Amino acid sequence: MKRIVGLMIVSGILIGGVVAQEKGGKVKKQESVRQEEVRELMKSGFSNDPRFAWKLNQDEAQKICSQYPSRESMPASAIQKVIELSTSGINYPQWGIYWGDWKEGKKLVESPRGGRFASYGFSDNPADKGGNCYACHLIEKGMPGGTMGPNLYQYGKRWNITKENMNSPETIEKLRIVYNIIYNSWSAFPCSSMPRFGYHGSLSPNDVANIVAFLLHPESPVNK
Amino acid sequence: MKKKLLLGIFATGALVGALSTKAIAQVEEELSPEEEIRLVQEFNRMLAEGINPGEIWYEVGKEAIKKYNLDKCDLGLGPGVFKGAAAQMPRYFADAGKVMDLETRVGWCLQKYAGMSKEDVLKFVRQCWGKTGNCVSEYDGIIMYLTMESNGHKINVNLKDPRVKRMYDLGKQVYYTRMGPWDFNCATCHAGKQEVRIRATKLWSADRPGEAGNAVSIFPKYLVRWGLPMTMHYRYAECMRQMRWPEFIPHSDLGVALSTYLYGLANGTEIKAPGIGR
Numbered sequence: 001m002k003r004i005v006g007l008m009i010v011s012g013i014l015i016g017g018v019v020a021q022e023k024g025g026k027v028k029k030q031e032s033v034r035q036e037e038v039r040e041l042m043k044s045g046f047s048n049d050p051r052f053a054w055k056l057n058q059d060e061a062q063k064i065c066s067q068y069p070s071r072e073s074m075p076a077s078a079i080q081k082v083i084e085l086s087t088s089g090i091n092y093p094q095w096g097i098y099w100g101d102w103k104e105g106k107k108l109v110e111s112p113r114g115g116r117f118a119s120y121g122f123s124d125n126p127a128d129k130g131g132n133c134y135a136c137h138l139i140e141k142g143m144p145g146g147t148m149g150p151n152l153y154q155y156g157k158r159w160n161i162t163k164e165n166m167n168s169p170e171t172i173e174k175l176r177i178v179y180n181i182i183y184n185s186w187s188a189f190p191c192s193s194m195p196r197f198g199y200h201g202s203l204s205p206n207d208v209a210n211i212v213a214f215l216l217h218p219e220s221p222v223n224k
Numbered sequence: 225m226k227k228k229l230l231l232g233i234f235a236t237g238a239l240v241g242a243l244s245t246k247a248i249a250q251v252e253e254e255l256s257p258e259e260e261i262r263l264v265q266e267f268n269r270m271l272a273e274g275i276n277p278g279e280i281w282y283e284v285g286k287e288a289i290k291k292y293n294l295d296k297c298d299l300g301l302g303p304g305v306f307k308g309a310a311a312q313m314p315r316y317f318a319d320a321g322k323v324m325d326l327e328t329r330v331g332w333c334l335q336k337y338a339g340m341s342k343e344d345v346l347k348f349v350r351q352c353w354g355k356t357g358n359c360v361s362e363y364d365g366i367i368m369y370l371t372m373e374s375n376g377h378k379i380n381v382n383l384k385d386p387r388v389k390r391m392y393d394l395g396k397q398v399y400y401t402r403m404g405p406w407d408f409n410c411a412t413c414h415a416g417k418q419e420v421r422i423r424a425t426k427l428w429s430a431d432r433p434g435e436a437g438n439a440v441s442i443f444p445k446y447l448v449r450w451g452l453p454m455t456m457h458y459r460y461a462e463c464m465r466q467m468r469w470p471e472f473i474p475h476s477d478l479g480v481a482l483s484t485y486l487y488g489l490a491n492g493t494e495i496k497a498p499g500i501g502r
Contacts, residue, residue: 038397045478052470055404062402115468121354135422148420195406
């Protein structure tokens with residue numbers, strides 16, 4: 001029990017680190033134009049090609065997040081609602097949380113491809129998938145990355161995961177926390193900039209497990 | 225100016241030569257580190273020597289304006305009056321009954337004075353979209369010419385006009401709308417007090433004073449890696465493709481709303497086209 005409390009504190013610290021990076025800004029809910037007008041404007045500005053049209057559908061959480069320029073400006077009730085919406089739909093691999101293949105995870109982390117379609121060229125192939133994680137995160141030592149998200153260098157070490165404890169119940173619980181963040185980042189950080197990769201199906205549960213392994217496995221280059 | 229232009233043509237020739245091994249690619253390859261470094265060096269050299277191949281499009285546009293009877297086009301200061309005209313756009317046009325930005329207005333004029341259909345215009349606008357190397361579009365030329373005619377003028381969007389203000393407000397709402405399978409909005413990258421990077425690229429922010437102005441006042445912006453100038457509506461389309469949003473239709477009210485918001489934020493900034501980027 002004590003260990004679990006300790007774990008919660010650790011994840012609290014990690015979460016705190018990310019919150020500090022979120023954008024500042026005051027609440028400016030615009031009332032001069034109606035939401036329906038905005039929707040109409042957007043509908044009229046996009047191709048109605050069925051390959052793209054489905055992307056126009058906004059889910060409830062996106063609608064809430066669109067109203068606030070940053071999480072700091074959100075009322076507690078809205079934060080609560082986004083967390084509820086986001087925690088309910090997390091799916092796990094068939095056998096539950098497990099150590100994925102970090103080498104497969106590395107490929108997904110590095111690939112910027114997947115989901116970028118346009119009729120005029122520069123499109124990804126429909127089968128392409130990747131997390132493009134380096135766009136926002138620094139991850140492996142020596143690999144250039146962005147600074148929009150937190151630095152993930154030695155992420156597994158920071159969770160105190162070693163070869164000896166890597167199959168303990170506590171460690172598996174840590175895997176679950178990181179899995180949830182990648183599967184649906186808004187379950188931990190409501191309205192975060194980070195895409196909800198698993199929720200939208202951009203990455204499968206096994207893909208997410210592989211990425212978690214890349215970040216946390218003691219043998220992964222991330223933790224060297 | 226002339227000497228610069230000649231240098232520019234020379235540089236483009238060299239660049240096109242260097243890029244021609246890849247010809248006109250339909251898919252933008254992820255660059256190898258060596259190519260990336262070469263592009264950065266090429267870019268730095270051009271910056272240092274004050275060369276901007278984008279200026280070639282000025283001459284292309286000058287010819288195209290005659291060819292397509294756009295000397296009749298009224299950008300808000302009278303038919304064929306182009307000096308400083310781009311700086312006061314987007315604005316309301318009584319003849320069209322709506323607010324238009326520069327590119328949308330040019331599309332409207334192409335329909336009216338060049339006999340193009342809406343579809344023709346879209347094709348004309350997008351003829352170099354998705355292409356790299358040696359693609360010279362008359363449309364890009366027209367936008368380059370008209371923007372460069374406002375060089376030195378300060379952006380002055382009339383937000384006191386309620387019709388313009390409404391488009392500004394709509395644009396702001398769009399800016400913060402989170403949508404699509406990757407949950408992005410414009411503000412994901414271009415808002416916030418703290419400066420952040422996407423890989424090596426520093427992102428400008430609507431929340432930091434002056435940055436929106438610096439970003440939009442240099443469009444159309446010559447891109448070294450593609451060898452062509454990118455107009456604002458092409459920029460919107462590419463942003464939205466990266467955001468995994470549906471495909472953007474140029475000259476739509478969506479584009480006008482975004483322009484009104486961004487150029488409204490940029491009010492007071494001097495226009496300095498073309499910019500240059502990697």
